[in-house]
Amino acid sequence: MSPMAAPQFGVISGAQVQGALAGREKQLVELVEAAYRWHGVGESVNPPSYFLRFPDRPTARIIALPASLGGDVRVDGLKWISSFPDNVQVGLPRASAVLILNDPATGYPFACLESSIISATRTAASAALAAKHLTRGRARPARVGFVGTGLIARYVHAFLVGTDWSFDEVGIHDLSADSADGFRRYLDRAGTAGRITVHDSAKGVLLASDLVVFTTIAARPHVHDPSWFDHGPVVLHVSLRDLAPEVLLRAVNIVDDIEHCLKAETSPHLAEQLTGNRDFLAGTLADVICGRITVPEDRPVVFSPFGLGVLDLAVGKYVYDQVAHSGDLHVVDDFFHDLNRYG
Numbered sequence: 643m644s645p646m647a648a649p650q651f652g653v654i655s656g657a658q659v660q661g662a663l664a665g666r667e668k669q670l671v672e673l674v675e676a677a678y679r680w681h682g683v684g685e686s687v688n689p690p691s692y693f694l695r696f697p698d699r700p701t702a703r704i705i706a707l708p709a710s711l712g713g714d715v716r717v718d719g720l721k722w723i724s725s726f727p728d729n730v731q732v733g734l735p736r737a738s739a740v741l742i743l744n745d746p747a748t749g750y751p752f753a754c755l756e757s758s759i760i761s762a763t764r765t766a767a768s769a770a771l772a773a774k775h776l777t778r779g780r781a782r783p784a785r786v787g788f789v790g791t792g793l794i795a796r797y798v799h800a801f802l803v804g805t806d807w808s809f810d811e812v813g814i815h816d817l818s819a820d821s822a823d824g825f826r827r828y829l830d831r832a833g834t835a836g837r838i839t840v841h842d843s844a845k846g847v848l849l850a851s852d853l854v855v856f857t858t859i860a861a862r863p864h865v866h867d868p869s870w871f872d873h874g875p876v877v878l879h880v881s882l883r884d885l886a887p888e889v890l891l892r893a894v895n896i897v898d899d900i901e902h903c904l905k906a907e908t909s910p911h912l913a914e915q916l917t918g919n920r921d922f923l924a925g926t927l928a929d930v931i932c933g934r935i936t937v938p939e940d941r942p943v944v945f946s947p948f949g950l951g952v953l954d955l956a957v958g959k960y961v962y963d964q965v966a967h968s969g970d971l972h973v974v975d976d977f978f979h980d981l982n983r984y985g
Contacts, residue, residue: 649750651977654965656756662964663763663957667770667804670957674767675931676713677956678898682928685712686952690902702726709951710746711959718744721757721954727859735793736859737761741958750978753962757954760961764953766797768898768927769878770805772945773853775930776876776896780939783876784836787813787851789844790858790881791825798855798880803834810836813847816858844884845870852876856884863909868892871942879909879946887913890944894937895923896930898947910946 663670680686687710694704707721723739730736741757744750777783786802786809788795812835816822822840829835841847848854848870854877863886871877871893879885882903890913897903897910900923904911913922925935927945937943965971 648981649752649978651974652753652971653974654755656759658965659756659759659961662961667801670767671771671805673956673960674764674953675771677952678928680713681952688950688952707951709955711952711955715956715959716746717955717959718746719955721951723761741954743958743962755958755961760954760957762794762797764957765794766801768947769798769880770801772878772927776937776943776945783852784809785811785851786853787847789815789847789856791816791821794857795825796828813839813841813850815841815844815847856881858884860884865889874940874942877944879944882908882946885909887916891922893942893944896927896945898927898950902948903946
């Protein structure tokens, strides 16, 4: 066998990530849809996420998401993402992350990418994709509401607008008045929102919205009344732990992956514990995309995505290819050393 060339290892900064993704919302939603399709037919490996928690820092956690994606992407890797909510009080984002990409032929890691932007992007692209497919067959929502107004809310809004959504009314609510005001100012600057209303409760947002986006850091359900959903909104339950089981049991429930979503005390997990079964789940977003299930038009619909590592791989490999093609990839010389078995 001829010896292979020594593997290269590249490092991609957050600025490069953002530059590779900016203005490509439609293309990225298509990429995320393809990843869901590949995952739905078994062209992926997506083990459970691993949570590192700290007894002395109970609100903080770091999560490892290993994954392998086939299809047209073919890459393995790992996202390592931290959530430290107290960062916000000192002017730092709550989440920080890196993504490692591995060559499926040799197993060698070939890149490390700043990944908080990749993570927010794949989350927002997934939400926009779900909004598209879960509203199919019903009047297109013209009133959107955001419960939780941090960075993920901004990304979801940007992806909705970037995929041709427009709204007559935008309702927002956050426990932090400063966060709500910051998001309102972002909407004003974006110039794509209709009438903006800051509500003093999640109930106010829900009752005034046909499309609802939850992007909070809630650790347990705080929305308990199913009657707030009687008008049949589509709910993008991105933060996973806002809705009490009684709300889910009156709704059509779609998840990204059943086994992943029914764990870690998510709202669907609590519903499973309460009922002792999974009958309340209609299926996955891939089922909806591929036409295996049809979502009713006259009931509330809740999409609860646990967040799949294969989506990070799809977006991360896209970024790597863009940066490498541009010639701006920063390669760490001699990152891999002592490659001769016998010296």
